[in-house]
Amino acid sequence: MAPTLAAPTVKVDRKWQLWINGKFEDGVSERQLFNPGNGKPLAKVAEAGPDQVEKAVKAARNAFDHGPWPRLTALERAQFLFKLADKIDENASELAEIETLNMGKPLRETQYDMADAANCFRYYAGLVTKPLGQTVDVPAPSVTSIVREPIGVCGQIIPWNYPLLMAAWKLAPALAAGNTCILKPSEYTPLSVIRLAEILAELELPEGVVNVVLGDGPKVGQPIAESILVDKIAFTGSVKTGKLIAAAALTNLKKVTLELGGKSPMVVFDDFNLDTAVDYALFAIYCNAGQVCSAGSRMIVHKSIHDQFIKKMIERSKKIKVGPGIEPDTEMGPLVSAQQLKRVLEYIEIGKSEGAKLEVGGDQPQGESLSGGFYVNPTIFSNVKPEMRIVQEEIFGQVVVVQKFDNEKEAIELANGTQFGLAGAVFTSDVSRAHRVVKAIKAGITWVNGYHNTYNECPWGGYKQSGWGRELGTYGLDAYTELKQININLDPQPVNWFQP
Numbered sequence: 001m002a003p004t005l006a007a008p009t010v011k012v013d014r015k016w017q018l019w020i021n022g023k024f025e026d027g028v029s030e031r032q033l034f035n036p037g038n039g040k041p042l043a044k045v046a047e048a049g050p051d052q053v054e055k056a057v058k059a060a061r062n063a064f065d066h067g068p069w070p071r072l073t074a075l076e077r078a079q080f081l082f083k084l085a086d087k088i089d090e091n092a093s094e095l096a097e098i099e100t101l102n103m104g105k106p107l108r109e110t111q112y113d114m115a116d117a118a119n120c121f122r123y124y125a126g127l128v129t130k131p132l133g134q135t136v137d138v139p140a141p142s143v144t145s146i147v148r149e150p151i152g153v154c155g156q157i158i159p160w161n162y163p164l165l166m167a168a169w170k171l172a173p174a175l176a177a178g179n180t181c182i183l184k185p186s187e188y189t190p191l192s193v194i195r196l197a198e199i200l201a202e203l204e205l206p207e208g209v210v211n212v213v214l215g216d217g218p219k220v221g222q223p224i225a226e227s228i229l230v231d232k233i234a235f236t237g238s239v240k241t242g243k244l245i246a247a248a249a250l251t252n253l254k255k256v257t258l259e260l261g262g263k264s265p266m267v268v269f270d271d272f273n274l275d276t277a278v279d280y281a282l283f284a285i286y287c288n289a290g291q292v293c294s295a296g297s298r299m300i301v302h303k304s305i306h307d308q309f310i311k312k313m314i315e316r317s318k319k320i321k322v323g324p325g326i327e328p329d330t331e332m333g334p335l336v337s338a339q340q341l342k343r344v345l346e347y348i349e350i351g352k353s354e355g356a357k358l359e360v361g362g363d364q365p366q367g368e369s370l371s372g373g374f375y376v377n378p379t380i381f382s383n384v385k386p387e388m389r390i391v392q393e394e395i396f397g398q399v400v401v402v403q404k405f406d407n408e409k410e411a412i413e414l415a416n417g418t419q420f421g422l423a424g425a426v427f428t429s430d431v432s433r434a435h436r437v438v439k440a441i442k443a444g445i446t447w448v449n450g451y452h453n454t455y456n457e458c459p460w461g462g463y464k465q466s467g468w469g470r471e472l473g474t475y476g477l478d479a480y481t482e483l484k485q486i487n488i489n490l491d492p493q494p495v496n497w498f499q500p
């Protein structure tokens with residue numbers, strides 16, 4: 001775990017601008033951001049008008065069609081990305097503080113995210129210099145090779161829960177492969193991404209290779225997804241917006257990857273150490289106050305340990321230190337925004353009205369240091385039915401439902417019983433059962449006796465409505481390249497298919 005900081009030291013009351021074609025500029029309007037920890041105004045941020053979005057798209061197009069970046073060698077691009085990773089490390093304390101002040105999550109999480117982001121750039125810097133293509137043994141006199149080439153201009157739209165890390169997941173493989181980018185952070189959490197743009201400018205990334213446009217989804221994100229000058233759109237966010245992106249991308253049939261929501265199950269059998277399972281359950285749901293796409297938001301627990309499991313979860317949930325993310329001893333921060341707070345509290349009311357049993361939480365913690373912030377206590381519902389909305393829908397907050405099962409078959413049915421398929425876990429001491437169950441879970445990311453380990457080296461993405469395609473790993477680089485076969489005829493002779 002990274003070291004913790006003392007008090008806030010960064011100055012966020014400054015200009016936060018768009019970055020288009022290598023220049024920082026004001027927008028056509030400004031958005032007021034609020035500190036989720038106290039609800040007070042935090043910073044004002046530039047927002048792009050339609051002309052600026054178009055300018056950013058054209059800058060990326062020009063940088064791809066005529067600029068140096070796609071024409072550098074893989075090694076030269078890798079060297080830039082290694083330098084960028086080092087700069088992120090050098091500025092990690094500042095970036096983590098900015099992230100915490102803007103997004104709300106505790107410093108121990110944002111410090112971890114910064115290290116992860118730097119390592120994502122390092123991973124793709126290393127990967128892109130390794131062999132990417134193939135040669136195939138076709139009938140003479142041809143020699144054939146299969147090469148990977150950059151796709152072109154990539155629109156990248158990201159959410160608010162891991163602002164800088166999501167930017168790294170998008171930019172690192174795209175830049176490594178030689179693409180150019182228009183990156184749109186969430187309108188709620190743009191600060192760390194703007195700071196990243198400043199670092200890219202300091203490192204003299206050629207103009208137009210990365211452009212950062214700011215503003216809301218319909219005004220700024222949608223035109224990027226629709227633009228016929230954009231070759232690929234990579235989106236992370238909700239299922240609802242993902243469907244709009246996929247539809248918008250039809251204009252020119254641009255390539256699309258979608259990393260969407262989840263309602264991920266954690267299945268606990270009675271042969272596993274109960275205290276350890278409860279410990280993982282807390283980690284699975286309450287990290288980042290539940291605002292994690294892969295959060296373990298459904299505990300599926302064997303009937304023989306169900307009541308004890310809940311009792312222990314309640315005891316541990318009550319001890320979690322909820323507070324401003326900037327306080328070094330805070331274990332769970334606020335939700336990101338007043339809107340997210342409203343959404344989570346509404347879901348808690350929905351759960352109660354559906355007849356679920358509220359075991360703990362469901363309310364907002366009180367206290368001087370929490371005043372005005374977007375806090376909710378860790379919340380557990382039991383006595384739920386599979387069709388309830390709190391079981392089926394992504395709440396994206398610190399609310400977990402506990403489902404009870406009798407046998408392995410039922411556990412698997414419950415685990416797979418939603419529209420989502422992002423992640424899932426099984427806890428058991430029986431290796432055969434672990435293998436059977438994890439294979440039966442329809443999800444892209446799974447764990448046995450663990451939760452949340454995420455590796456830059458492994459593919460990230462979901463089954464069913466959790467998305468299209470994969471990020472990270474070699475698959476993440478593939479998703480930013482086109483495949484081309486090159487057939488070279490070594491002995492051209494007339495074909496005489498038609499009479500001479």
Ligand code: NAD
Nearest residue numbers: 158159160185186216217221222237238241259260261293
């Ligand atoms: P969201 O869908 O509301 O917004 C995501 C981004 O899309 C934002 O930048 C937003 O401005 C933009 N957007 C909104 N409407 C748009 C439109 N019509 N056209 C183009 N862009 C538009 O999601 P959110 O509330 O920011 O984030 C939470 C969601 O993200 C959750 O569902 C979560 O599961 C998901 N998420 C998924 C992953 C993953 O890897 N699968 C990771 C993190 C978050």
